[in-house]
Amino acid sequence: KTTKIQKRNGIGYVYQVIGKSYKKDKKYTVENRKLIGKMIDEEWMIPNEYFEQYYPDVCVEQETPEFSDTLRIGCFLVVQKIFRDLQIEDVLLSIFGDLGFFIEDIVSYMITNESCTLCTFQYYSNFMRNHPVMDKNIRDDTQISRLLKYNIKEQDINLFLRAWNQMNNTKECIYVGYDSTNFNTNAYGIELADYGHPKVDEGLPQYNLAYAVNQKDSTPLFYELYDGSVIDNTELEIMLEEAKEFGHEKLGVLMDRGYIS
Known part of the structure; x- marks a missing residue:
């Protein structure tokens, strides 16, 4: 009786009503809700990790979904x-x-x-x-x-990148295709989001992505995310230092003319 079902894209999501709050500016009351699962038919739901907080005495049946008799391999x-x-x-x-x-x-x-x-x-x-x-x-x-x-975690990603670059490091001179781009964002809580000089200025904070790809066989090697206020040339300097840390001592970098200007 204290739950509400809200449908999105044809799927019913089950919310526990945990209270109400009055909006002075709007002059009406809104419900405070917590998502506790989603419906699989008109009667049964799949609970998430928050379900037990509100219904600790309910026995939850957890069955592994069955595979089809025919698999596409x-x-x-x-x-x-x-x-x-x-x-x-x-x-x-x-x-x-x-x-x-x-x-x-x-x-x-x-x-x-x-x-x-x-x-x-x-x-x-x-x-x-x-x-x-x-x-x-x-x-x-x-x-x-x-x-x-x-x-x-971030350290797990760095471990993977180090291992991947060691496996793809021939100790010979390699040419790397290098570029960077930016992403405008409306999302809250992204620490890297900052105002800079985006390619398409929407008046929003941004974060930057730079990446390096082996020019010979298109193998992606490494990438890095940057604060939105960091300029392209500074990103390039940091990426070159990272390339050395990954073991790429002999590196030729191919980039567009925007970096010169």
Whole structure:
């Protein structure tokens, strides 16, 4: 009786009403809600980690979703072979343990689904029902969110980049295609967001992304995020220092004419 169901994109999300607050400027009362799960039909729901806080005495039945009798294995086999041939799987498992398999499944899903936007993760469990998974469990979008928010730390990303560049470092002179771009953002809580000189000025704070790709075979090597007020030339200086830390002593950098000006 103290819950509300709100539908978005055809999916019913269950909210626990935890109180009410009066908006003086609007002169009306609004409910304070907490998401506790989502509906799977007209009667049953899948609870999230907050459900137990409000209903500690309710017995939650947790069953692993069943796989389909027919599995589509083509894309899975290709992605699995690429991960193993490039030794990415070994690096992921050494850094993240069994979560490395979960990360591999997410990448397989994004490649096969041809999308890397967060909104498509809500279809992950349905998609994986008829595709093989390395993780051996069908997870949902809330578990993907927790993985990205809590389980992948900045030091883990740096460990992966170091290992990846050591594996792709021939000790010979390599030419790197280098570029940077910026992203305008309305989101709160992004520490890197700051006002700078964006390519498309929307009057919003931005953060910057710089990346380096091996010019010979298009292998991505490393990337870095920067404060929105950092200019391109300064980013380049920092990236060159990072390249040395990754073991690239002989490096030729190819970039557009914007860096000269």
